Amino acid sequence: AQSVTQLDSQVPVFEEAPVELRCNYSSSVSVYLFWYVQYPNQGLQLLLKYLSGSTLVKSINGFEAEFNKSQTSFHLRKPSVHISDTAEYFCAVSEGGGSQGNLIFGKGTKLSVKP
Amino acid sequence: DADVTQTPRNRITKTGKRIMLECSQTKGHDRMYWYRQDPGLGLRLIYYSFDVKDINKGEISDGYSVSRQAQAKFSLSLESAIPNQTALYFCATSDRGRGYTFGSGTRLTVV
Secondary structure, eight states, rough: OEEEEESSSEEETTTTOOOOOOEEEOOSSSSEEEEEEEOOOOOOEEEEEESOOOOOEEEETSSSEEEEEEEEEEEEEEEEGGGGGGGEEEEEEESSTTOOOOOEEOOOOOEEEEE | OSEEEOOOSEEEEEEEOOOOEEEEEOOOEEEEEEEETTTTEEEEEEEEEETTEEEEEEETTTTEEEEEETTTTTEEEEEEGGGGGOOEEEEEEEEEEEEEEOOOOOEEEOO
């Protein structure tokens, strides 16, 4: 069975500092990997995803994540955060190849950006 | 209109009442899901359906039931609501696991 571990439940940082939100997964098959963001009192938005190809994927607002198969990780990074990045971030995994697998979520990391 | 629409957006109900949460989609996806979100626990899968005739239990199905009325409609029922079912509920659709579209959520409070 697949599982996702987000190693930090809360990450406080100052504005313009770099940030890394860690995500590790376990799976015996190939995977698709996702990061979702949830702003306060809102629904889930897809931030970025890895399906295949280049292991480095990027979002339109400056986040990036790298799929590392050997370390079973998909950490999310941003070189300089803004106040508006304050949100909860969820890492998720599903089985690749169009299989019957479902999307499994980590418990989330709350990013708090302080001025 | 949103691709995945959930109704109601908010609901307060009493312990023991039956309640139905509805979800409809315009994505044309066969796969539909119901998740619940609790603080500190992330999203957990309640039920999922890969087509109209295929319904499967997820991680936390006890106390819930579902109905797939059509490809575009997937409803979640709480037969006898209890306070620990107070949560934020999300419906989602999937394009064969390559992409997932979520509704805006239903905030359910059981008093």
